[in-house]
Amino acid sequence: MKITDIFRQQIRTFSFEFFPPKDEISAVDFGINVGRLMNLHPDFVSVTYGAGGSTQERTFAMVDYLHNKIGLNTVAHYTCVGASKESIQKDFRYLQSIHVKNLMLLRGDPPKGSDRFICHPGGFSYASELINLAKELNLFAIGAGCYPEKHPEAHSFDADISNLKKKVDAGVDFLITQLFFNNQHYFNFVEKARKSGIINRIIPGIIPLTAYSQIRRFTKMSGTDIPAELLDSAESYKDKPEKIYQLGVDFAITQCAELLSNGAPGIHFYTLNKSRAAVDIFETLKHKNLPI
Secondary structure, eight states: OOHHHHHHHOSOEEEEEEOOOSSHHHHHHHHHHHHHHHTTOOSEEEEOOOGGGTTHHHHHHHHHIIIIIIOOOEEEEEEOTTOBHHHHHHHHHHHHHTTOOEEEEEOOOOOTTOSSOOOOTTBOSSHHHHHHHHHHHTOOEEEEEEOTTOOTTOSSHHHHHHHHHHHHHHHOOEEEEOOOSOHHHHHHHHHHHHHTTOOSEEEOEEOOOOSHHHHHHHHTSTTOOOOHHHHHHHHHTTTOHHHHHHHHHHHHHHHHHHHHHTTOOEEEEEOTTOOHHHHHHHHHHHHTTOOO
């Protein structure tokens, strides 16, 4: 089923993002986690695409498995890094052949070891070009990414919104945000997008920070605003993993509850291939009688 068909039936959607397991052990863990998350009956799941297309074969195999063997509405991520127009068309036709109806189209990050995007000869430099090609085929519902705290390469917030409008005009059906921890950034972003004429669903992307190492890593990410109270509490619990876990889950629950109560069209969970936090958050939201 196309995601756009789900949107016509539901005001809100709840979804999970996975990445392809890198080895046999992580594949076993992944299978267990997918089983747990299936019990939550997500509206769709998405599968990421490695930098420079490095996980393409595993991404496509995982999309095929989740969509055709498990029966989940599955969104295949795809980027234009390292790909020619001909190879992209071939990949789209392959995804069509395995009955995939939904794509998440992104420019993509540079390959590992490179600090800048380099267009493949005969390929594309922007996500909008990739989106336009997919739209011409008229085979898929198309999603794209957006940045509540501005894309790190954008010169200004207005420039970022302008670039997003180009993607939307090229044929985007829905948007999923990059992760954020301050809800006001999301609300401000949605307001700016609406004023620019973007009417698509803008689904907030949420990640629960459940380990001290995670929190430390995200504090070093440029452009990601982490509330001081979360950082201070994490520092005091840094030697207590279960306390850190509960802190992250509780923060995500509060964040999701505020988003849903103020009109967000659902939640997209960045699971990092783990199920426990997503299950705990989702079940708690359900018990709070929030609109899920």
